[in-house]
Amino acid sequence: MAIQSLKTIRSWFRTGLKPTQLQFWDTWDSFRHKSEKIPAKDIEGIDTLFGDKIIPSGQFLIFKVDPNTADELEIGDSVIGYCENNFLCEATYYGGDTSLMSSFSKANNSVGRIISFNPNDQYYGELITYELNDEVLLRSLSCGVYNGIYIVYKRPGESDFSRGWFNGTYPKTSITWLDLPSGTIIKLIDTIGGLDDSEEFIISK
Template sequence: MAIQTLKIIKNWFRSGLKPTQSQFWDTWDSFRHKSEKVSVAEIEGIIPLLDNKADKSSFENHLTDPAAHPQLLISAKYIHTGEFTVWKHPTNKNPANKFVLEVNDYVMGWVDINWISGFYTGGNIDQIESFSVNTIL
């Protein structure tokens, strides 16, 4: 029994043809069964892939390093505007408006007597109509 290419196997099973018993068995021998284990050595490109991964301690140190991705921390800072917690929208990058509520900023806080979360759409922050509300309690 031999492993065959897909092109050969497809030719054996073309319309109107019947594979021989040997061809039929060669077809099955050409594929892996789900219960068969694949060794690491048989995975193409696995060694260089594993060589390029970070070791555990370096990765764990990176997770707690505040200087690892300062540009992400800057865009993820929140600010308080009245009774709101505000997350700046990625398109609102003007440093002069760092502490100013802008259209598309995501907010959580009180509007009138309602606790909301949603996007600021502009207008009076005391009116719920000024927000695209995701949650209202």
């Protein structure tokens, strides 16, 4: 039994003709069953395809992020590769020398972060635990609150944030007096040092 060309196979099945048993077998042997695995060596162009995926150390596989379109690495693009002997599984490029890890690490310019929300604290009722940037911790502390730091909130349906104040000593503050419903977005802001707002935290009761 042998693999035959499509032209030969078609000639055996012309109207009115009946293929022989050997021709019938050769017909089936000329095709792969759908459950049969195809060896990589039988796939045309596989070497070229695999060759394009070999990324030398210091170079990156680049994934463009909208609206970036240039045929080169741009700020905001995602990369995979090695940098300073560290494997970047998925890293964002923030600019600078691509041979330095700092180019793929976002500077910590955030004022801090809200860690948790407890709606039923034994002493404070609705209690927030938060963390502040080391730069903020160098500022003066008044009534348990660091200078220039505020909490802002936006209830469901509201388009703008409103400013509140802290009622407690760092790193905790009560917000019971604000009467914020589930779905309210809260975050920390810096009014004097230019630090970025914290990531938004959604209250869930």
